[in-house]
Amino acid sequence: MEKISVAVRFRPPNQAAADLSSGFGGGDREWRIDDGSRVSLLHRAAGPVPGASFAFDHVFDGATTNEQVYASVVRALIHSAVDGFNGTAFAYGQTSSGKTFTMNGCDSDPGIIPRAIRDIFDTARQAEDREFLIRVSYMEIYNEEINDLLSLEGQKLQIHENLEVIESSAKNQMDSRDAIRVSVLNLVDLAGSERIVKTGAEGVRLNEGKHINKSLMILGNVINKLSENGKQRGHIPYRDSKLTRILQPALGGNAKTSIICTAAPEEILTDAALLKRQKLEIEELRKKLQGSHSEGLEQVVLKLRNDMYKSELERDRLAMELEEERKLRETLEHRVAEQQKKLEDLNNTSISAEHFQDSTQLDALKTPDSKYAPEDFVACRLRYSNDVEFSPIPETLDNVADEDLWARLNKGCVTDLDMLEMTPGLKHEESMQKDSTSAVPLEEPAEARCKRLEKDCISNHQQLEESKGRCVMLEKEIEMLRDENSSLQQEVSKYKQEDDRIIAEKQEQLEDAMMRCAVLEKELFRYRQDADRLAAEKQDLLGELNTEKQKMQELRKDISVITRAFSQREGQLTSLYSKSKAIVEHCKSSQVAALP
Ligand SMILES: Nc1ncnc2c1ncn2[C@@H]1O[C@H](COP(=O)(O)OP(=O)(O)OP(=O)(O)O)[C@@H](O)[C@H]1O
Structure with a gap:
């Protein structure tokens, strides 16, 4: 297994997107997987899109199971970890692209984490000559703070430079050649890698998004550096984020890393598909507006x-x-x-x-x-x-x-x-x-x-x-009740105002979406008109081209006739010239002979 292996996993299209698209990728473009290690973008009508073909260690399509992903890119890493090599496996990708599904899985198809844990314990059980000590931590990095998810008090963790996770030693202490093996294994479900501009997040979410993107960017830098040749590599910025600091022991050195990039196929949509999606969203918003939004x-x-x-x-x-x-x-x-x-x-x-x-x-x-x-x-x-x-x-x-x-x-x-x-x-x-x-x-x-x-x-x-x-x-009590009553009435009116505000907001969103839809519809109409006009122009041009081609053929014919006539003429002239020359020569020689 390579030190760093990169795999891409495409999620099966969701129902809404499947309705919109006719295949893997949707619209008039699609991703095509070649021999399980290359993925290329194709325009359905025009063929491969230039410069859009990428090679990876593995490319998995929507039909691939977690078991297959595990067997292809993680199992070897787990076995190495049990043998004393550090390892990291993580899923990276946009929200809803299938990171959690890959790492955690579902009941019928468990993901990498449950499979890895089962594998570690099975392997440890089978290694009869060794005994194991396995330490586990389960943590979350949120806004550059590390939360211990196994602690009931929601304790914050500090990073220490000691190593924890798998340790094994020979049962027979006399066998001192291979006394203690210690390795670290990280199984990571990263946060969604959205572009902040696209999410339109504000306030807390914006701050959260900034931290996520910063740590993902630093992780990218670290991995890029690690994949460079040893001498050119230079400084590796592990300390720039908590994520890379935690992963450090299991990223560099003798560590093995499996990166699974998850992707949703419906990310590529044509304008028409986009329009349909907008319509669906509008429909959903409308339903929400009519139904559940005000229920609460x-x-x-x-x-x-x-x-x-x-x-x-x-x-x-x-x-x-x-x-x-x-x-x-x-x-x-x-x-x-x-x-x-x-x-x-x-x-x-x-x-x-x-x-x-x-x-x-x-x-x-x-x-x-x-x-x-x-x-x-x-x-x-x-x-x-x-x-x-x-x-x-x-x-x-x-x-x-x-x-x-x-x-x-x-x-x-x-x-x-x-x-x-x-x-x-x-x-x-x-x-x-x-x-x-x-x-x-x-x-x-x-x-x-x-x-x-x-x-x-x-x-x-x-x-x-x-x-x-x-x-x-009693009068006081009545006074209190009156106060309570008026505060309840105030609260009711506050909720009504809130309700009105939400309805207005949703209405605004709806109008906004409808306006966008109308703009897109106009654009689509314009595109169609342009396309029709271009098709007509193309047709005219093709007609002209054919006429020109015919003219050219005729001209070519003329040229060949002329050429042939010319060469005939040339032949005639050449023979006339040689004949005249012979006559001149003959005359010259007769004149010389006639001289006294
Ligand atoms: N390979 C797959 N096969 C079947 N369903 C999948 C697959 N990948 C993802 N899904 C489904 O797609 C949905 C989104 O997946 P998931 O929650 O794993 O995305 P995520 O990338 O972890 O999102 P987030 O950024 O919110 O963490 C889930 O309902 C999940 O069950």
């Missing part, structure tokens, strides 16, 4: 609306409670006012009682029973026993009543369980007091009654204060 937002809006309705219901419930509290407060205030009035009446009564001169005069006014009654709670029970609110409480009631009992006592109306704890105690206390007077005379001394009413008044005041406090709390 609609759900959020729906949820927010539900929340809003819930909070409105809660607000209504609290408003009802508040109303009940208000009514209760009014009742209590009314009762306090009544009692104050009674108190005042009683005061007046007691003052008028003081007008009597002695107790015998006052006693004369009382009923016989009341004369012997104790001074407290007289008549209390009878006075209140007619009042529904103060109907007698069973003895077992104590200070807490169950809900049914309380419902009966309150004519079936139970408004608030909190009130159940407070009100029965209050009423029960009063009723018990009333019960204790049931056997005594009806008249209550004015002073005692006055005291009792004062006490009642104080307790009613307390209740009133409590209910006022509760009212304030």
Whole structure:
């Protein structure tokens, strides 16, 4: 195996591209693989495109499996690694060209990484005379930072100059000729090698893309340097990126490197195919716009609306409670006012009682029973026993009543369980007091009654204060709910705005794409017109050419006739000349002979 082997692997065309193209490469041009190691670009009509034929160690077409790729370019490297040679295998290519598929594969056709791991362990198991220590790290380089993918805390890694991955030693320590072999093996899934201008990335993605392209460029430089002749090689820039620093031990020296360049065949498209692709994209965008794009937002809006309705219901419930509290407060205030009035009446009564001169005069006014009654709670029970609110409480009631009992006592109306704890105690206390007077005379001394009413008044005041406090709390709660409600409404409107913005954006994209489509359509139309015009011109020119050719043939014929006539003439002239010359010679010689 060469130190650096470069293979190209074409991915099978995806369905959309396959629909657009009629073959491997699409449109009027296609890549053709010659004898598994050369790939050439052909124009379907015009034949090979000059200067577009490239040789590699291997060229795999879309039908090649991961198993075949592994067997051709990686297996030997893995075996060398087990034997102590460093090695690196990586996939390089555009996004979606099949790097991850090549490195990881799928269940039915595992990629290089699972196959390599299985192979390492199988080979180690078979080497009965050696024992192995295999260390593994799994990392990601992102924006020139190395993340340990096996660490749960997402730990960042530093590069250290020590070697890890495969180590083996002879089981028989006496065999010191080949004591310890250490090798490093890197299996790398590189990031997509896009041109940033093409991706149109911004912000974080742009930064990410810059780092990726920089490290890929440095990797390219390193590999170029390594492939140069040893003496001319000069400095190899391993330290210019984290990627090359990590790969360094397994790239230079005695290392073997397999580079698998992945490519998507549909990268080459004619204008017509490009136009069709644009149309498909537009169609997809349109579908997205109609369907799923707003689904998520609609759900959020729906949820927010539900929340809003819930909070409105809660607000209504609290408003009802508040109303009940208000009514209760009014009742209590009314009762306090009544009692104050009674108190005042009683005061007046007691003052008028003081007008009597002695107790015998006052006693004369009382009923016989009341004369012997104790001074407290007289008549209390009878006075209140007619009042529904103060109907007698069973003895077992104590200070807490169950809900049914309380419902009966309150004519079936139970408004608030909190009130159940407070009100029965209050009423029960009063009723018990009333019960204790049931056997005594009806008249209550004015002073005692006055005291009792004062006490009642104080307790009613307390209740009133409590209910006022509760009212304030409920009002605060309602205020909070109102705030919450308005913030939810704001959020809904924010989402609506966001929704509108996305729709507008998509609409803009759609319009943009449609405009591009229209421009391309116009261009295509112009091309077609040009092509038709050129075809017509070509036809005319061909006609002219044929006429010229015919004329030329005729001229050639004329020339040959003339040439023939000329040579005939020439022959005649030559023979005439020779004849004349002979005559002249003859005349000359006859003249000489005739001289005296
Ligand atoms: N040789 C192949 N045979 C069948 N399917 C393939 C092949 N190569 C790639 N694919 C499919 O093409 C899609 C894109 O491939 P893949 O995710 O491997 O691309 P990638 O170059 O790793 O992309 P990225 O730059 O996003 O990492 C996947 O659905 C993958 O299953």
